[in-house]
Amino acid sequence: MISGLFLSGIIVWLAGALACLALWRKPANARLVACGAGLAGSLLDLAGSSAALFNSSPAVIGLPFGNPIFTWTIRIDPLSAYFNVTLAVLAAAVSLYSFGYLREMEGRRNLGAFGFFYNLLLMSLALVFTASNVFFFLVAWEVMALSAFCLVSFEHEKQEARSAGVLFLVMSHAGTGLLLIAFLMLASVGDTLEFSSFHLLASAMSPVWQGAVFLLFLFGFGVKAGIVPVHIWLPDAHPVAPSNVSALMSGIVIKTGIYGMARVFFDFYGSPPIWMGTVVLALGVVSALLGVLYALMEHDLKRLLAWHSIENIGIILMGFGAALMFRALGQPSLAALALIAGLYHTFNHATFKGLLFLGAGSVVQSTHTRNMEKMGGLIRLMPVTAICFLVGSVAIAGLPPLNGFVSEWLTYQALLAGFGTTQSLTRLMFPIAGSLLALTAALAATCFVKAFAIPFLALPRSEQASDAKEASPTMLAGMAVLAVGCVALGLGATWLVRVFDPITQQTLGVNASSAMIQARGVALSPGTLHGGTISTIGMALLFVLAGAAFALPLVLRWRRRSTKGPSWDCGLPGLTADNEYTATAFSKPLRLIFSALYRPHREIQAEYEVSPYYPSAIRFESEIEPTFEKHLYEPLRQWIMAAARRMRAIQAGSINAYLAYIFITLILLLLFGVRP
Amino acid sequence: MMERILESLAQLILLLALAPLVTGVIRTLKARLQTRRGPGIFQPYRDFYKLFRKGMVIPETASWIFAAAPWVVFFSTIMAGLMIPMVAADAPLGLFGGVLAVIYLLGLGRFFLALAGLDTGGSFGGLGSSREMTISSMAEPAMMLAIFTVAIGAGSTGLTEIAGAAIGQTWRFLAPAQMFAFAALALVLIAETGRIPVDNPSTHLELTMIHEAMILEYSGPYLALVEWAASIKQLVLMTLLINCFWPFGLQPTWFGFGALIGIGWLVAKLLFLSCAIVLIETVNAKMRLFRVPELLAVAFTLGSLALVSTFLF
Numbered sequence: 011m012i013s014g015l016f017l018s019g020i021i022v023w024l025a026g027a028l029a030c031l032a033l034w035r036k037p038a039n040a041r042l043v044a045c046g047a048g049l050a051g052s053l054l055d056l057a058g059s060s061a062a063l064f065n066s067s068p069a070v071i072g073l074p075f076g077n078p079i080f081t082w083t084i085r086i087d088p089l090s091a092y093f094n095v096t097l098a099v100l101a102a103a104v105s106l107y108s109f110g111y112l113r114e115m116e117g118r119r120n121l122g123a124f125g126f127f128y129n130l131l132l133m134s135l136a137l138v139f140t141a142s143n144v145f146f147f148l149v150a151w152e153v154m155a156l157s158a159f160c161l162v163s164f165e166h167e168k169q170e171a172r173s174a175g176v177l178f179l180v181m182s183h184a185g186t187g188l189l190l191i192a193f194l195m196l197a198s199v200g201d202t203l204e205f206s207s208f209h210l211l212a213s214a215m216s217p218v219w220q221g222a223v224f225l226l227f228l229f230g231f232g233v234k235a236g237i238v239p240v241h242i243w244l245p246d247a248h249p250v251a252p253s254n255v256s257a258l259m260s261g262i263v264i265k266t267g268i269y270g271m272a273r274v275f276f277d278f279y280g281s282p283p284i285w286m287g288t289v290v291l292a293l294g295v296v297s298a299l300l301g302v303l304y305a306l307m308e309h310d311l312k313r314l315l316a317w318h319s320i321e322n323i324g325i326i327l328m329g330f331g332a333a334l335m336f337r338a339l340g341q342p343s344l345a346a347l348a349l350i351a352g353l354y355h356t357f358n359h360a361t362f363k364g365l366l367f368l369g370a371g372s373v374v375q376s377t378h379t380r381n382m383e384k385m386g387g388l389i390r391l392m393p394v395t396a397i398c399f400l401v402g403s404v405a406i407a408g409l410p411p412l413n414g415f416v417s418e419w420l421t422y423q424a425l426l427a428g429f430g431t432t433q434s435l436t437r438l439m440f441p442i443a444g445s446l447l448a449l450t451a452a453l454a455a456t457c458f459v460k461a462f463a464i465p466f467l468a469l470p471r472s473e474q475a476s477d478a479k480e481a482s483p484t485m486l487a488g489m490a491v492l493a494v495g496c497v498a499l500g501l502g503a504t505w506l507v508r509v510f511d512p513i514t515q516q517t518l519g520v521n522a523s524s525a526m527i528q529a530r531g532v533a534l535s536p537g538t539l540h541g542g543t544i545s546t547i548g549m550a551l552l553f554v555l556a557g558a559a560f561a562l563p564l565v566l567r568w569r570r571r572s573t574k575g576p577s578w579d580c581g582l583p584g585l586t587a588d589n590e591y592t593a594t595a596f597s598k599p600l601r602l603i604f605s606a607l608y609r610p611h612r613e614i615q616a617e618y619e620v621s622p623y624y625p626s627a628i629r630f631e632s633e634i635e636p637t638f639e640k641h642l643y644e645p646l647r648q649w650i651m652a653a654a655r656r657m658r659a660i661q662a663g664s665i666n667a668y669l670a671y672i673f674i675t676l677i678l679l680l681l682f683g684v685r686p
Numbered sequence: 687m688m689e690r691i692l693e694s695l696a697q698l699i700l701l702l703a704l705a706p707l708v709t710g711v712i713r714t715l716k717a718r719l720q721t722r723r724g725p726g727i728f729q730p731y732r733d734f735y736k737l738f739r740k741g742m743v744i745p746e747t748a749s750w751i752f753a754a755a756p757w758v759v760f761f762s763t764i765m766a767g768l769m770i771p772m773v774a775a776d777a778p779l780g781l782f783g784g785v786l787a788v789i790y791l792l793g794l795g796r797f798f799l800a801l802a803g804l805d806t807g808g809s810f811g812g813l814g815s816s817r818e819m820t821i822s823s824m825a826e827p828a829m830m831l832a833i834f835t836v837a838i839g840a841g842s843t844g845l846t847e848i849a850g851a852a853i854g855q856t857w858r859f860l861a862p863a864q865m866f867a868f869a870a871l872a873l874v875l876i877a878e879t880g881r882i883p884v885d886n887p888s889t890h891l892e893l894t895m896i897h898e899a900m901i902l903e904y905s906g907p908y909l910a911l912v913e914w915a916a917s918i919k920q921l922v923l924m925t926l927l928i929n930c931f932w933p934f935g936l937q938p939t940w941f942g943f944g945a946l947i948g949i950g951w952l953v954a955k956l957l958f959l960s961c962a963i964v965l966i967e968t969v970n971a972k973m974r975l976f977r978v979p980e981l982l983a984v985a986f987t988l989g990s991l992a993l994v995s996t997f998l999f
Contacts, residue, residue: 131908389749409794410787422786422843429838440835441993447984448830452823455797459819463804469747533781542784542837549782549791553761560759568907571741577903578745579808580892585747591804591812599820601977 012069015058016086016094016140016408023051028311030125037121041112044125048132052098052146055136059094062086063509064517085142089277093139093269096357098263099365099495101132107368107488108254110481114375114579115252124164124252126249131157131258138266144193144203148186151266152170155182158263161255162247174246185233189270195219196278205273213280220279224286227274228293233268235280235323238297239439239638244320245304249312249380253371256312260319261364261474262464268326268356275334276517284338288439291331295443296323297529301522306600307608309593310380311370314365314461318406321450322359323594325421326352332424335439337518339431344424346514347536348521351420353510358413358499362405366490372481372489373465382593384472385465391478396466398489403462405496406454411412411546411553416534418451419544423536453600455631460596468589483664494578594632601634609635694768694778696883700949701767705917706730708924709955713888714758715964730917734910742906747807755802756904756911759795763915765793767922771929774940775849778779779794782842785833788926789826792878792919796822799912801901810892814899817975821884821896824982825877829987830896832870835863835996836930852933859931868931875927877978879920883964883970884978894972921956928955 013102026047033040062069065088073082087093108128112121133155137150156603159182163175197203199209199219212223229240244264247365248256275282275290301321329352336345372395374380389396405412425447428440470476480486499506507523514522525537533543577585601610612632616625659665710727715723745754765790768779783791796818803815837843839858840851858864877884886897892899901912929936935951937944973981 084933141712182730307705374712374780385749389751404794407793407797408790409782409797410790419786419790426834426837427841430841440992441838442990443829444834445827445830445989449823449827452793452826455793456819456823459797459800459804459815463801463815467749467801467805468807481833499904529781542786542842542847544784544787545782548779549787550763552765552782556761556764557757561761564907565753565757568742571906572744573741574746575743576746576812577748577806577808579806580810585807587807589809590807591809591816596804596812596816598977599816602976603824 012058012062012086012246013071013084014217015054015061016069016136017071018082019051019054019058019098020133021600022047022054022350023129023136025124026051027129027133027187030122030129032121033125034122037116039599040125041109044121044128045108045112047125047129049051049102051129051132052102052105055094056098056102059086059098059191062091063088063095064512065091066512067563069280080143080145082146084137084138084140085206086517089269090140092353092357092509093265094267094515096360097132097135097139097262100258100360101135103310103364103488103491103495104254104261104368105488106154106491107257107371107485108487110483110485110653111371111375112256113254113482119164124161125194127157127160127164128255128630131161131263133268135262139269141676142205146199147205148190148193151189154263154266155179155186158182158255158259162251162259164252164255165250170246171250174243174250176462178243178247181233181240182413185230185240188226188233189229192223192230195223205277208278208414208601210278210280211315212274212278213282214622217283219600220282221286224275224279224282227271228290228527230272231274233265233267233325235271236297236320237267237323237327238300238320239642241297241301241320242638242643245308245313248316248319248367253312253367253374256315256371257364257367259654260367260546261360264319264384265356265360266325267351268323268330271327271330272349272353275330276337279294281337281340282334284335285577287331287336287338288332288436290327291439291443294324294327294329296324297321299446299453301475302450302453302457303600303604303607306453306460308599309382311373311382311385311465312380314382315365315366315370315590316657318366318454318457319359319363321404321454322355322363325360325418325450326355328352328447329355329417329421329424330576332421332428332440332443335428335436336424336431341431341548342494342518342520343522343537344427344431346510346518346520347420347427347526347538348424349514349518350507350510350522350526351417351424353513354420354506355414355417358405358417358496361492361495362402362412362414365398365402365489365496365606366406368485368489368492369395369402371483376481377472379474379640382461382464384470385470386468386587386590387466387467387470387475388478391476392480394486394555395489397480398493400462401493401496403458407458407499408451408465409455410544411500411549413496413503415543416500416503417547418447420536423538423541424660427536427538444560456597456600459507460593460648462592464596466594469585471587471590488493501550503534503544503546504528507534521619611635668681688998689941690778693774693776695810695901696769696940696945697772697778698764700772701764701918701921704953704956705778708921708960711916711957712960712967715960716973717863719964719968730913734914737910737913740906742904742908745806745808747904748802748805752805753908755798755805756908758798759915760918762795763918763922764792765803765957767918770845770922771849771927771936772925773945773952774851774937775846775929775954776939777845777849778940780844784845784847784920785837785926786843788845788922789829789833792922793822795915795919798837799900800902803902806903808903809971810895810899810902813892814896814902817896818900821877821978821982822927824979825874825985826986827890828870828982828985830988831869831872831986831993832874833868835841835989835992838993839863849929849933849936852930853936856933857915862997863992864931866995867928868993870985870988871927871930871983875923876963876966877982877985878923880916882967883973885980886972889972892906896975924956924959925952925979926973928952928959 305317
């Protein structure tokens with residue numbers, strides 16, 4: 011049943027991909043097939059994997075055409091099922107949205123190719139989450155990376171799309187290289203390539219190997235997840251892709267890195283040394299904080315969202331890091347709480363970030379710019395998009411009663427409980443991480459005041475913005491699905507935590523949900539002794555009741571007494587869009603406070619004829635320094651180029667020399683192979 | 687269940703009624719300290735009464751966000767107020783959230799108010815929103831460190847448990863960790879409620895405004911709602927501070943004659959804290975905006991010291 015549904019989902023995606031190739035020359039049909047297959051496959055996958063969520067014995071599906079080295083075996087255990095549910099929900103909404111979104115591209119771009127890569131990406135994602143051995147996993151991983159690359163550089167006539175795509179491809183492959191080494195190290199210890207026999211295997215290695223394998227996995231998967239400092243491809247690649255692809259990239263493709271870490275850290279490792287958890291927690295804090303700080307300075311709506319993906323990956327890793335530390339400290343139930351916080355945030359981020367990227371896609375499609383400073387007043391022209399974007403903004407800012415609040419609250423609780431688990435200085439990590447999480451969350455709220463208010467509120471700042479039109483019904487439906495998801499994941503917290511029981515049972519050997527659900531399912535508790543509770547459903551109910559009982563009648567009464575008038579604005583007559591606060595101005599205080607990080611640079615040139623006090627034109631330029639690119643990657647690039655220049659000497663173009671190289675390599679391999 | 691509803695109603699009435707009074711008392715005390723007569727402690731009630739009967743002007747540029755924000759602020763502040771222990775250690779809505787929920791509910795209100803500030807299209811609304819969000823972001827880590835210290839002491843983020851733990855040890859606030867945490871939270875309170883030296887609630891110059899600039903375009907009943915919510919928020923944060931650290935007179939439950947004693951103690955403690963605030967406001971000048979992060983860095987350092995000193999005692 012589970013296998014049947016899951017397999018048919020895979021087959022539908024594959025068939026959709028091939029059909030799109032066949033419909034290369036019929037864009038209208040290609041669009042319908044691409045989105046239809048995407049949607050159908052997602053729904054089948056959703057049905058199959060949600061049934062597998064509570065299945066303690068994993069569903070194993072062997073595909074034919076195996077070969078002697080490895081088999082094409084799919085294994086759906088609760089962790090795989092959870093990530094598949096996340097994938098399916100997001101992919102269904104995105105596919106629905108794409109019906110309308112791709113219509114504009116009809117005739118202008120090759121929708122057959124788009125549909126091929128789109129469905130291939132969805133299929134490979136499902137396989138990455140379920141592949142049961144190293145080779146199959148890496149094959150799916152590569153197919154995913156390549157199809158994502160093709161989708162990112164889909165608008166390849168733009169220089170920025172090409173270079174972002176290449177950067178993504180290079181970094182992605184560097185990460186895959188690290189993964190390959192790590193998997194081979196594991197395989198050499200266990201003499202197997204099956205994930206099921208890797209269970210707890212990593213902890214059987216010597217401490218040095220354990221550490222090396224851990225770091226290789228952390229950075230190998232970290233590249234895909236976008237953790238600092240291997241994040242630089244992410245803010246370039248996500249914005250240049252078509253917006254439906256951006257939603258998938260930020261919503262689920264980077265989560266494959268998170269899935270990999272969850273699999274390795276909690277399935278392959280038994281009880282890792284405490285420094286591993288400390289490293290993950292610290293990287294999480296740094297990623298979260300730097301992600302949001304750079305997002306604040308961004309005025310390209312989609313780049314801003316991409317930076318927030320780095321922030322949210324950081325928050326997820328804070329949960330994972332705390333879970334690893336608790337495991338090392340012998341606190342399995344706290345580890346379960348922290349792991350749940352991280353996994354919960356993974357799903358939440360997929361819904362709200364998917365929603366925000368889809369909203370941004372509608373805005374960009376209708377205003378033809380990604381620059382927030384050229385938008386404004388869209389709430390009147392695109393009311394439904396505005397509401398959806400607002401829901402996403404409140405959710406990502408972690409405000410109650412939506413889903414971002416629940417997972418951040420669980421993360422706080424895990425960090426808070428950590429302080430009592432050890433007497434060593436390590437315990438100071440927990441509250442400091444907690445307070446930096448508070449800073450991150452508050453800065454995220456600031457950033458989303460900007461990201462919602464500048465494009466949607468006040469007056470349009472450009473002609474394109476005043477001519478904007480509401481998105482088509484299917485696009486709105488796609489966004490509405492995810493908006494409802496944000497609300498449901500927030501209000502249904504006590505219902506959702508049950509889902510994690512099989513996962514924590516499998517990885518940590520404890521069931522957390524019974525202690526976490528309190529007051530007959532009304533309130534969520536961290537499950538620690540005194541814990542404290544929240545009830546998002548209770549808060550929402552009170553808001554609705556109060557609104558219906560007081561706000562509504564009073565608003566109707568006061569409406570009769572209210573008049574419309576111009577904004578007072580200190581008495582200046584004739585308010586125009588020039589009076590509005592810009593996104594640059596909004597983030598100016600933070601740019602000055604954190605100037606040590608940003609190193610802002612600005613240039614103002616005023617042109618005047620008579621007196622400098624009456625300028626005829628002012629040119630303003632402001633930029634911040636990309637620290638990582640300048641101080642880490644630029645030296646690295648130069649070093650690689652220099653090394654390559656030197657290595658050019660051995661590549662002389664003489665076939666005799668090449669034959670000699672092959673011969674020497676062969677001898678070395680033989681020597682290595684037959685060593686005692 | 688019934689008891690909970692009655693408790694909630696009692697605390698709701700107390701919140702709504704007491705908040706303008708606290709604002710009025712602070713204003714009058716401040717006036718007296720500056721050898722002015724001042725408007726009398728009941729002036730905020732008269733202001734609200736007047737504003738609620740007036741008509742209002744909605745800016746042409748504003749959308750429904752402008753109309754929704756006052757309600758969101760008002761309701762979320764009240765909900766936060768019902769989650770804190772005021773008279774009894776048992777917070778009426780304690781099940782719905784603890785201290786983290788209180789902070790995030792206040793954050794929800796601020797989020798919408800900042801949106802409304804930008805919604806009007808004027809320069810000053812945006813200026814206020816930008817500054818308000820910046821300052822509150824900077825205040826957050828210090829606040830969280832102090833709260834972590836308190837919560838670690840009580841073993842919970844539930845305010846009922848925190849207040850309950852404080853009741854047992856009346857003089858615990860003299861412990862170094864508690865005193866550092868108290869100082870950090872007091873600084874955050876000043877920043878969050880928009881008081882001198884961070885913001886001047888009675889300024890008339892738009893360029894120096896923070897909170898007032900954000901709500902510049904509000905008038906009539908909406909202005910009353912926003913102002914009322916601001917005074918409730920001030921009451922909530924003050925009560926949070928005094929009941930977490932000075933649990934004197936905190937009753938076990940809301941019922942019986944004890945409630946009156948509890949209210950008496952609450953008013954006495956609030957009066958004391960108001961005097962302290964008035965003193966700080968009078969002897970300090972307003973800071974430049976870019977000096978405020980330094981003040982909040984002091985709060986953060988105090989919070990860190992509080993944490994470290996939990997090791998010692």
